[in-house]
Amino acid sequence: MVRVEVKLKKGHFDPEGDVTARSLKDLGFPVNNVRVSKVYTVDVSVGDEKEAMSLAREMCRKLLANPTKDDFIIEVLTGEGGAD
Amino acid sequence: MDLERAKACIARVGGTNCDLELKVALEDLGLRTEILHMKEIVKKGLAEYQLLVFPGGFSYGDYVRAGAIWGKEVHSKIKSELQTFIEENKLVLGICNGFQVMIEAGILPDGEIAEVPKAALANNASSKYECRWVYVRVERGGTPFTEGLTNGEILRIPVGHGEGRFLPESEEVLRELIKDGCVLFRYALPSGDAADGEYPYNPNGSVYDIAGICNKRGNIMGMMPHPERAFFGWQLPEGSDSLYGDGKKIFQGIIKYLEDY
Numbered sequence: 001m002v003r004v005e006v007k008l009k010k011g012h013f014d015p016e017g018d019v020t021a022r023s024l025k026d027l028g029f030p031v032n033n034v035r036v037s038k039v040y041t042v043d044v045s046v047g048d049e050k051e052a053m054s055l056a057r058e059m060c061r062k063l064l065a066n067p068t069k070d071d072f073i074i075e076v077l078t079g080e081g082g083a084d
Numbered sequence: 085m086d087l088e089r090a091k092a093c094i095a096r097v098g099g100t101n102c103d104l105e106l107k108v109a110l111e112d113l114g115l116r117t118e119i120l121h122m123k124e125i126v127k128k129g130l131a132e133y134q135l136l137v138f139p140g141g142f143s144y145g146d147y148v149r150a151g152a153i154w155g156k157e158v159h160s161k162i163k164s165e166l167q168t169f170i171e172e173n174k175l176v177l178g179i180c181n182g183f184q185v186m187i188e189a190g191i192l193p194d195g196e197i198a199e200v201p202k203a204a205l206a207n208n209a210s211s212k213y214e215c216r217w218v219y220v221r222v223e224r225g226g227t228p229f230t231e232g233l234t235n236g237e238i239l240r241i242p243v244g245h246g247e248g249r250f251l252p253e254s255e256e257v258l259r260e261l262i263k264d265g266c267v268l269f270r271y272a273l274p275s276g277d278a279a280d281g282e283y284p285y286n287p288n289g290s291v292y293d294i295a296g297i298c299n300k301r302g303n304i305m306g307m308m309p310h311p312e313r314a315f316f317g318w319q320l321p322e323g324s325d326s327l328y329g330d331g332k333k334i335f336q337g338i339i340k341y342l343e344d345y
Contacts, residue, residue: 013289015211061200063156066149066188068204068253 001077002044002056006065007037040064041077052076085134090342092117092135095125097154101141102179105312109331110135112315113339122154126161134342135175136166138182140244140310150205150247151184158189163197170195173345175228175338176304180245183296183306192306193252193261195299202257205308206249209289215244217321218287219279220295220309221272224265227302231337238276239269239330240320241309248288248308250297261297269296269307311335 008014014035021034042059046052056074065072092110094103096119103119110117115135120128130136144153158166170176170191178186184205190198208214220241225233233239252258261267270293271279271286279285279293286293288308296307311331317324319331 013207013209015207015209019211063148063152066152066201066204068201068251069206 002042002052003075003077004040004042004056004060004064005037005073005075006040006060006070007035007072008069009071012069049076049078085342085345087114087339087343088116090115090134090345091132092137093125093130093133094119094137094139095122096120096139097122097143097157099142099144099146100139100181102310102312103139103141105315106137106139106179109312109315109335110338113332113335115339115342122157122161125165130162130165130169130174133169133174134345135177135338136169138176138178138185139312140180140182143181143185146181146247149184149188150245151181151186151188154185155188155190155201158185158191159197159199166191167197170197170304173301173303175341177229177338178306179310179312180243180248180308183308184247186304186306191304192299193257193266193297195301195304202253204251205247206251207247208245208249208287210283210287213244213246214248214284214287215242216284216287217242218295218309219272219274219276219285220269221276221278223267223270227265227268227298227305227337228341229298229302229305229334229337230268231340233333233337236276238272239311239314239333241311241314241329241331243287243309244313245288245308248290250288250290250292250294250308252291258292261294262292264300266297266300267292267294268298268305269294269309271295 017034024031298305314329314331
């Protein structure tokens with residue numbers, strides 16, 4: 001199992017985050033800033049962690065992230081709910 | 085070629101819209117037009133068509149990113165077919181979500197169907213879905229899509245999108261686009277000057293007020309505004325005595341190109 005988080009690059013305008021921050025502030029939370037990201041949990045058939053990492057990177061390159069505006073973080077999940 | 089022999093294909097998947105408006109507009113100008121689902125395009129190919137249109141809408145629910153799933157489907161299912169189509173100097177047009185699809189498929193800005201996109205159509209700077217009439221300035225007339233239009237001419241066409249902020253991968257990509265005359269349309273003030281980022285004239289915060297671009301050869305064009313929603317006079321918000329709106333001018337360019345093809 002691989003966890004891929006795709007988020008807007010630093011400095012890129014995040015309107016959804018800004019609107020969320022404003023709403024949280026209206027509700028009385030001491031919020032300074034919100035950045036929104038998207039998480040994909042991918043069940044993938046692979047031999048080992050290295051291969052999982054490499055495949056996830058390819059997935060980001062080919063579909064999950066647009067390099068003009070997105071950064072991504074990949075985490076290979078092991079143990080319960082993850083790869084054995 | 086004889087226009088009677090020419091044919092347009094409007095591609096469709098779940099979530100596309102304005103495909104019918106496009107068909108009505110093109111047929112009004114005498115071009116036979118078929119709306120084909122991607123599955124039919126995969127089976128049938130594109131050989132019998134001279135114009136391919138990716139229409140607006142919310143293809144595949146805008147999942148992952150607007151236009152991303154359909155853009156990648158273009159890669160996995162019709163890449164070589166589309167490459168041939170483009171090399172034969174046939175026309176490819178993307179409107180709104182169709183433009184997003186073409187960016188995600190890497191068809192624009194280069195026309196090469198690149199694996200990794202060199203630009204993005206990001207969330208509008210206003211944080212809103214922008215549904216409004218805008219002034220669009222023609223930056224370069226005389227291309228297949230701007231045949232009969234003159235530089236500096238102003239068109240009134242509506243936009244309707246949440247992700248239309250054109251962002252090039254780098255300053256260099258933007259410089260190339262400008263240098264090569266690939267910026268066809270920019271958002272403008274009513275005076276005709278470029279909007280220079282001023283909201284709501286530039287409705288989404290697009291870099292360099294970019295509303296539409298083409299490849300170097302000019303046979304592939306993507307634009308966020310919807311010319312098919314400004315084709316007939318009765319579609320204009322204030323009503324009009326004239327039979328047609330400004331959107332027609334873009335389709336007339338296409339027709340002229342196909343007649344000369």
